[in-house]
Amino acid sequence: MRVLGIETSCDETGVAVYDSASGLLGHVVYSQIPLHADFGGVVPELASRDHVRKLAPMIRELLQGLDLTADGIDGIAYTAGPGLAGALLVGAAFARSLAWAWKVPAVGIHHMEGHLLAPMLENEVPQFPFVALLVSGGHTQLVAVGAVGDYELLGESLDDAAGEAFDKTAKLLGLGYPGGPALAALAQSGDPGRFLFPRPMTDRPGLDFSFSGLKTFALTTLRQESSRTPPDQIGRLHADIARAFEDAVVETLAIKCRRAVEQTGSRALVMAGGVSANRRLRTRVDQLMADLGGRAYYPRAELCTDNGAMIAYAGWQRLRTGQHEELAFGIRPRWPMLELAAHA
Numbered sequence: 001m002r003v004l005g006i007e008t009s010c011d012e013t014g015v016a017v018y019d020s021a022s023g024l025l026g027h028v029v030y031s032q033i034p035l036h037a038d039f040g041g042v043v044p045e046l047a048s049r050d051h052v053r054k055l056a057p058m059i060r061e062l063l064q065g066l067d068l069t070a071d072g073i074d075g076i077a078y079t080a081g082p083g084l085a086g087a088l089l090v091g092a093a094f095a096r097s098l099a100w101a102w103k104v105p106a107v108g109i110h111h112m113e114g115h116l117l118a119p120m121l122e123n124e125v126p127q128f129p130f131v132a133l134l135v136s137g138g139h140t141q142l143v144a145v146g147a148v149g150d151y152e153l154l155g156e157s158l159d160d161a162a163g164e165a166f167d168k169t170a171k172l173l174g175l176g177y178p179g180g181p182a183l184a185a186l187a188q189s190g191d192p193g194r195f196l197f198p199r200p201m202t203d204r205p206g207l208d209f210s211f212s213g214l215k216t217f218a219l220t221t222l223r224q225e226s227s228r229t230p231p232d233q234i235g236r237l238h239a240d241i242a243r244a245f246e247d248a249v250v251e252t253l254a255i256k257c258r259r260a261v262e263q264t265g266s267r268a269l270v271m272a273g274g275v276s277a278n279r280r281l282r283t284r285v286d287q288l289m290a291d292l293g294g295r296a297y298y299p300r301a302e303l304c305t306d307n308g309a310m311i312a313y314a315g316w317q318r319l320r321t322g323q324h325e326e327l328a329f330g331i332r333p334r335w336p337m338l339e340l341a342a343h344a
């Protein structure tokens with residue numbers, strides 16, 4: 001079965017074709033970052049309009065490049081939520097219309113399930129059950145995964161998601177949007193020994209997270225230190241703060257992952273979502289799982305951030321069991337993942 005995947009939940013237009021026999025045939029992501037950069041964040045209405053502009057030509061080019069026509073597509077998967085309502089509607093309306101015209105089934109996919117299953121697109125895949133750490137711009141969750149659709153929430157962020165904390169702290173340091181990758185790059189030259197940021201909520205039991213205090217800690221440190229730092233040392237100060245912040249997030253995530261893995265007895269930890277592209281986090285989680293006698297799995301960096309490939313794959317997992325949508329459709333800007341149906 002060949003599935004066309006369409007992702008439009010936020011500021012990336014992603015399209016892909018997944019083939020159940022031969023894997024990911026191709027995927028293209030168009031980032032709207034330059035469009036929103038001047039505004040310091042995503043402008044929902046601009047995002048929707050840009051998805052409208054890009055979707056048709058991107059799908060046409062993707063299929064042409066793969067030497068495929070409509071006849072070669074057996075089903076269409078699109079992100080139905082969570083995300084920006086207008087952006088989701090563009091993808092949903094497009095996907096459902098295309099499916100109707102091509103006479104193939106369509107299925108609406110949960111964006112976070114897409115992220116969660118993205119490591120399955122790699123050569124070495126984790127076996128169920130496993131623990132998943134989902135770290136994106138909007139979510140930080142630890143999930144016990146029994147099978148596709150069998151998800152138990154072990155813990156989640158009580159305030160800012162990890163990616164959101166990266167983005168907000170990056171903004172404080174004068175870095176552009178989205179700040180995560182820029183902050184990580186700046187942290188490379190930072191001194192890990194200069195500042196020690198707290199590891200929030202690690203001194204008590206439980207698997208929930210809270211990252212908003214770290215951003216405030218960064219702001220306080222920045223204000224205190226800036227006043228006594230000569231202008232030629234400000235760049236170094238910013239890099240040292242970036243490093244301390246990154247270390248704190250990485251270490252906090254690692255501490256909670258260890259707990260989740262020990263609590264569930266799992267041998268595998270899957271990590272996905274935009275923040276899982278972070279190199280220091282990957283290295284730390286690899287080390288942690290090696291210490292615990294298990295293994296960490298995460299997708300290649302380009303499949304960590306939003307893309308159509310993960311939606312095509314999750315779509316295949318749903319379509320192959322017969323799941324698909326009726327002609328009427330809706331979207332879900334807010335959508336708890338625990339409401340998904342488990343595989344029989």
Ligand code: KG4
Pocket residue numbers: 010135136137138139162163164166167178179180181184273274275276277278279304305306
């Ligand atoms: O999964 P994603 O592409 O979109 C959402 O579903 O939210 O995640 C985007 C988030 C942003 O907050 C971005 O700053 C963060 O992932 N991110 C990173 C890195 N690459 C992306 N954060 C830290 N280090 C990175 N290398």
Ligand code: ZN
Pocket residue numbers: 111115136137273274305306
């Ligand atoms: Zn995402």
